[in-house]
Amino acid sequence: MSTIAALTKPQILNLYRQYIRTAKDFTSYNFREYFLRKARRDFRLYKDQIKTEEDALAKFNMIREELAILKRQSIISEMYTFDKLVVEPIKTPK
Amino acid sequence: MLRHTTTRLLNNISTRNAINRTTIAAALRVIPTRKSLATSATKSKAKHDEDIDDFKLVVHTSADSKPAASKKTAADASSPGSNALKYAYQERSGFGTRPIYLDVQATTPTDPRVLDQMLKFFTGLYGNPHSNTHSYGWETNNEIEKARENVAKVIGANPKEIIFTSGATESNNMALKGVARFYKKTKNHIITTRTEHKCVLEAARAMKNEGYDITFLNVNEQGLIDLKELEKAIRPETCLVSVMAVNNEIGVMQPIKEIGSICRKHKVFFHTDAAQAYGKIPLDVNEMNIDLMSVSSHKIYGPKGVGAIYVRRRPRVRLEPIISGGGQERGLRSGTLSPPLVCGFGEAARLVREEYEADSEHIKKLSKKLTDGLLSIEQTTLNGSPIHHFPGCVNISFAYVEGESLLMALRDIALSSGSACTSASLEPSYVLHALGKDDALAHSSIRFGIGRFTTEEEIDYVIKAIKERVEFLRELSPLWEMVKEGIDLNSIEWSGH
Numbered sequence: 001m002s003t004i005a006a007l008t009k010p011q012i013l014n015l016y017r018q019y020i021r022t023a024k025d026f027t028s029y030n031f032r033e034y035f036l037r038k039a040r041r042d043f044r045l046y047k048d049q050i051k052t053e054e055d056a057l058a059k060f061n062m063i064r065e066e067l068a069i070l071k072r073q074s075i076i077s078e079m080y081t082f083d084k085l086v087v088e089p090i091k092t093p094k
Numbered sequence: 095m096l097r098h099t100t101t102r103l104l105n106n107i108s109t110r111n112a113i114n115r116t117t118i119a120a121a122l123r124v125i126p127t128r129k130s131l132a133t134s135a136t137k138s139k140a141k142h143d144e145d146i147d148d149f150k151l152v153v154h155t156s157a158d159s160k161p162a163a164s165k166k167t168a169a170d171a172s173s174p175g176s177n178a179l180k181y182a183y184q185e186r187s188g189f190g191t192r193p194i195y196l197d198v199q200a201t202t203p204t205d206p207r208v209l210d211q212m213l214k215f216f217t218g219l220y221g222n223p224h225s226n227t228h229s230y231g232w233e234t235n236n237e238i239e240k241a242r243e244n245v246a247k248v249i250g251a252n253p254k255e256i257i258f259t260s261g262a263t264e265s266n267n268m269a270l271k272g273v274a275r276f277y278k279k280t281k282n283h284i285i286t287t288r289t290e291h292k293c294v295l296e297a298a299r300a301m302k303n304e305g306y307d308i309t310f311l312n313v314n315e316q317g318l319i320d321l322k323e324l325e326k327a328i329r330p331e332t333c334l335v336s337v338m339a340v341n342n343e344i345g346v347m348q349p350i351k352e353i354g355s356i357c358r359k360h361k362v363f364f365h366t367d368a369a370q371a372y373g374k375i376p377l378d379v380n381e382m383n384i385d386l387m388s389v390s391s392h393k394i395y396g397p398k399g400v401g402a403i404y405v406r407r408r409p410r411v412r413l414e415p416i417i418s419g420g421g422q423e424r425g426l427r428s429g430t431l432s433p434p435l436v437c438g439f440g441e442a443a444r445l446v447r448e449e450y451e452a453d454s455e456h457i458k459k460l461s462k463k464l465t466d467g468l469l470s471i472e473q474t475t476l477n478g479s480p481i482h483h484f485p486g487c488v489n490i491s492f493a494y495v496e497g498e499s500l501l502m503a504l505r506d507i508a509l510s511s512g513s514a515c516t517s518a519s520l521e522p523s524y525v526l527h528a529l530g531k532d533d534a535l536a537h538s539s540i541r542f543g544i545g546r547f548t549t550e551e552e553i554d555y556v557i558k559a560i561k562e563r564v565e566f567l568r569e570l571s572p573l574w575e576m577v578k579e580g581i582d583l584n585s586i587e588w589s590g591h
Contacts, residue, residue: 007428029549030547031206034546035553038452041452069210071114074552076206077206082192083190084191085193086186086190086191086193086506087189087190087194087552087555
């Protein structure tokens with residue numbers, strides 16, 4: 001039980017921040033927006049619906065695994081880039 | 095020099111598994127895109143060229159798909175209207191040029207999570223899944239069986255009932271030809287509908303040449319078949335009924351459960367083409383009495399080139415294989431499976447199940463917004479039943495606008511006037527014809543596909559763009575002027591030349 005109790009608020013917030021940061025690294029507009037939307041949804045569900053600590057840990061690990069996938073895939077997305085979509089503002093280089 | 099630093103960077107990243115974002119971003123920022131290179135070429139040509147050679151990092155959009163190229167030809171072709179037509183192309187400076195993708199019925203983008211599953215088969219897990227003498231074969235076979243289970247779970251089937259194929263077209267052919275040929279000694283009749291996908295219709299036609307009798311059921315103006323008519327069409331020598339679950343052009347959902355129970359009652363096999371339905375609407379092969387089901391991977395954010403057919407085991411459906419060979423896939427579909435494709439499909443199936451609620455809710459919300467927005471334009475109609483309808487496929491007719499010209503004016507949105515297979519020909523959609531729409535209306539219909547990766551921002555853009563351009567094209571149309579003046583177009587006697 002002690003390991004489960006170790007899941008603290010800063011840990012969850014940290015995971016959330018990392019997920020958002022990684023999602024923003026996707027160069028594809030649609031993937032980026034989707035994972036940002038998913039992050040908000042997942043963590044809201046996490047806050048509202050998960051009651052037991054086992055569930056919390058399981059969900060936490062699931063999101064962490066997905067984060068690892070996103071980290072790999074966002075790098076690939078940076079290697080194979082495409083033109084920006086018509087709804088996407090082109091950022092002027094600093 | 096630069097190449098070495100980055101390779102080392104990437105190596106560090108993968109080994110430590112801790113990504114130093116700022117460093118890699120800094121390293122990558124040096125690399126210009128093709129476009130920025132063009133503008134700044136004169137400034138610092140030598141330096142940038144060197145960078146490009148080092149990284150081989152280019153924009154992978156091919157140049158001829160850019161709207162600029164097509165715009166030029168369109169403007170050249172119609173010189174008098176060229177200024178006016180220019181208006182039809184949305185040009186927003188400071189924004190990208192790639193069109194919004196709204197054609198998810200044709201195919202969907204591959205989910206990055208699916209690609210992540212697939213990559214390991216290209217890098218290390220290369221064993222033949224049918225090699226059972228060594229671990230290379232065992233490990234890929236394990237992965238394939240996991241994928242099979244994920245694919246089966248979506249439709250409540252047993253993994254043993256899933257046969258992987260090259261796609262829904264092959265599955266449909268296998269169902270129609272395979273079942274009919276196996277039972278040819280006693281049965282020679284197939285029932286299908288007029289709104290099926292081309293591959294079912296063509297397979298049925300091929301069976302007609304082999305001496306089978308085919309009944310094509312009509313649909314009503316809503317796109318639905320009449321269950322009484324179906325029951326009447328069933329004869330003692332009927333071997334198969336094939337009705338698609340969700341139509342690819344109008345998104346109409348047929349009453350699969352009712353059809354299933356009719357077929358079971360008459361002891362006829364029931365095949366459904368669920369390429370557009372799988373993972374998007376609730377499907378259960380046992381509850382719905384489905385005996386065969388065709389499924390495609392690239393409609394559910396999986397890789398292209400793979401699909402599956404569900405073949406019931408109890409009561410057993412027998413079919414003659416189309417492809418003979420080593421006896422893989424229960425002998426029904428020989429040939430080595432492609433582990434990357436099959437496992438990509440498996441992961442995509444797992445994801446559609448996991449994300450079902452979130453995806454459906456998202457699609458429903460965007461679909462309602464789009465439908466309401468477009469139907470607020472006067473003289474527009476939604477094709478197909480609004481109730482028995484999958485929200486991700488919205489087919490709308492814009493009266494007095496020619497569909498192809500509207501598509502030409504919508505270079506910034508990737509749309510289709512119907513199925514990808516038939517859009518090359520200029521003939522109006524046979525599906526809309528079957529619904530009783532006239533040629534003119536069938537020609538002015540456009541299909542909008544909404545999927546997991548469509549955003550609200552895109553939908554807002556699309557509604558605005560369509561409103562503007564429909565209005566613009568109607569301004570040019572003399573017919574529209576007459577309609578505006580209240581002249582009934584049917585009352586006009588057109589003089590011949």
